[in-house]
Structure formats: C-alpha cells, structure tokens
Amino acid sequence: MGSTCDNIYGTDLTLGLGFSSTANQKSRKQAPAAIRFDLSLSLTSDHQIYDQKTENKVNISSNKDQLSAASSYSNGSVKRERDIGSEVTQVERVISSRVSDELDDNDNDNDGSNARKKLRLTKVQSALLEESFKQQSTLNPKQKQHLARKLNVRPRQVEVWFQNRRARTKLKQTEVDCEFLKKCCETLTDENRKLYKELQELKALKVAQPLYMQLPAATTLTVCPSCERVAGAGQNSSKPHLYGPFTNPSAAC
DNA sequence: AGCCCACTTCAATTTACCTCA
DNA sequence: ATTGAGGTAAATTGAAGTGGG
Numbered sequence: 001m002g003s004t005c006d007n008i009y010g011t012d013l014t015l016g017l018g019f020s021s022t023a024n025q026k027s028r029k030q031a032p033a034a035i036r037f038d039l040s041l042s043l044t045s046d047h048q049i050y051d052q053k054t055e056n057k058v059n060i061s062s063n064k065d066q067l068s069a070a071s072s073y074s075n076g077s078v079k080r081e082r083d084i085g086s087e088v089t090q091v092e093r094v095i096s097s098r099v100s101d102e103l104d105d106n107d108n109d110n111d112g113s114n115a116r117k118k119l120r121l122t123k124v125q126s127a128l129l130e131e132s133f134k135q136q137s138t139l140n141p142k143q144k145q146h147l148a149r150k151l152n153v154r155p156r157q158v159e160v161w162f163q164n165r166r167a168r169t170k171l172k173q174t175e176v177d178c179e180f181l182k183k184c185c186e187t188l189t190d191e192n193r194k195l196y197k198e199l200q201e202l203k204a205l206k207v208a209q210p211l212y213m214q215l216p217a218a219t220t221l222t223v224c225p226s227c228e229r230v231a232g233a234g235q236n237s238s239k240p241h242l243y244g245p246f247t248n249p250s251a252a253c
Numbered sequence: 254a255g256c257c258c259a260c261t262t263c264a265a266t267t268t269a270c271c272t273c274a
Numbered sequence: 275a276t277t278g279a280g281g282t283a284a285a286t287t288g289a290a291g292t293g294g295g
Contacts, residue, residue: 121288121289157290160291161289163290164288164290168288
C-alpha cells in the first residue's frame with residue numbers, strides 16, 4: 001500500500017485495530033496491522049468514524065471494559081451491536097474498499113505485493129445495485145456508466161456485479177427446479193409402489209381362485225378372452241397383463 | 254471489440270467446535 | 275455443572291480473473 005494519503009483535514013490518519021473484539025482472529029491477522037486511509041474516511045468527534053463516500057457513521061464508545069458500537073446510516077436507521085466486533089469488521093470493510101479503490105485508481109500494486117485485494121461493496125452500494133437489478137437484469141453501456149458514477153465504483157465492477165448476480169439468480173432457479181422435480185419423482189415413485197402392490201394382490205387372487213369366476217364385482221379389470229389371463233403382457237409372459245374397460249383386449253394380446 | 258456465460262480462484266466473513274478460566 | 279471469552283479450522287460468500295462462444 002504505497003500511497004499514504006493525507007485526509008482533507010491535513011492529518012495523516014492511522015487507524016489501529018488492535019483492541020480486543022469478537023471479530024475473528026484470522027481475518028484480523030490478514031488485515032493490515034495499521035491502515036492509513038484516504039480522504040473518504042475521517043475521525044470525527046465523539047469517537048465517530050465517518051465514511052464520506054457512503055455517508056455512514058460508526059460511533060465507537062467504551063463502557064468500562066466493554067467496547068460497543070452503533071452505526072448510523074445515511075437513511076437514518078441506527079444499528080446497535082452487542083460488541084465492537086462486527087463494527088470493526090464494517091470499518092475494515094469500508095477501509096479495505098477505499099484502499100482497494102485507491103490502489104485500482106493508481107494502477108494498483110504500488111506496495112509491491114501482488115496479493116489480490118478483495119473489495120467488498122458497502123451495504124448502500126449493494127442495495128442500489130439490487131434495486132437496479134430488480135428493474136432490469138442487464139445494463140447497456142450508458143446505464144453501466146451512470147450506475148458506476150452513482151455508486152462511485154468502476155464500470156467494470158458494476159458489470160461484474162451484474163454478471164455474478166445473474167449467475168446467482170440462475171443458480172437459485174435451478175435449485176427451485178430441482179426441488180420441484182424431486183417432488184415429482186417422489187410422487188411417481190409412490191404411485192408406482194401403490195400400483196405394484198395392487199398388482200401383487202391381483203396376482204395372489206389369481207393363484208387362489210379361477211379369476212374369471214371370482215373377480216370382485218367392483219373391479220373394472222377384465223380377463224383377456226384369447227389368453228384367459230388378467231396378467232401376462234405380450235412382451236413378457238411372466239409380467240402381468242392388465243387392461244381396463246377402455247382398452248381393446250385383443251389388441252393388447 | 255465488447256458482451257455474456259461458465260468455471261474458477263481466493264480474500265473476507267461466518268459458523269462450529271474446542272479449551273480454559 | 276454452567277457460562278462466557280478467546281482461539282482455530284472448516285465452510286460459505288462474493289468480487290474478480292479467465293477463456294470460449
């Protein structure tokens with residue numbers, strides 16, 4: 001991260017995230033120990049961090065030995081967290097995002113490391129993108145440019161987001177379809193099982209009694225006049241040959 | 254050339270589980 | 275025995291890279 005930027009107040013701010021939190025160790029390990037951030041973030045009074053790009057504020061207060069945080073968003077909503085962990089994460093996100101932007105704008109990798117920095121879109125940015133996606137799932141170049149300017153991101157990011165979003169939608173639809181087919185399969189299996197059971201019962205009945213004399217009055221099945229069988233399909237004599245009142249017995253044999 | 258899609262990579266984040274005070 | 279904090283590994287998420295149509 002070669003570019004150390006002074007913020008608009010002329011102060012070279014360094015935010016150390018060294019305090020104890022429930023944020024997971026691994027992610028903090030991977031985050032820079034101290035991050036110098038650009039003009040879009042500034043420390044305000046009352047331990048408040050203000051992201052000028054998203055207009056989000058993160059209030060940080062300490063209460064005895066427990067740190068807590070509350071975010072106030074540009075839409076007026078306020079969120080209170082159990083502890084500082086997720087807010088630290090949020091601050092890291094914002095900082096990371098801005099730093100990535102900065103690196104990208106500076107044709108990146110000024111720090112010499114080729115590590116791919118993951119940029120996370122802010123909630124506000126994601127919400128706006130979602131809103132646009134609801135209206136239409138593809139963008140023409142003009143719309144892309146406009147949205148990119150509005151979100152303060154690169155057009156390529158908007159493009160990638162829409163691509164990934166379409167993929168997610170498709171995947172979800174596939175899952176829904178799969179679930180539907182699974183249900184269909186279950187129903188058919190169940191039906192097949194019932195029919196097979198019925199068949200076994202009829203077979204047993206045939207063995208016990210001469211069928212053409214003993215068939216229950218209620219049954220709609222008939223005996224084939226040519227082969228005198230209820231069971232025994234033409235293709236396989238061992239398999240039952242059943243037909244109902246609307247089929248042609250001679251044609252079936 | 255530019256766009257889309259499918260597939261992939263990998264950093265960031267979440268979740269689950271464990272240990273210890 | 276129970277609870278909460280802290281640590282870690284595995285799983286998941288999602289932004290971005292790549293290659294082919």
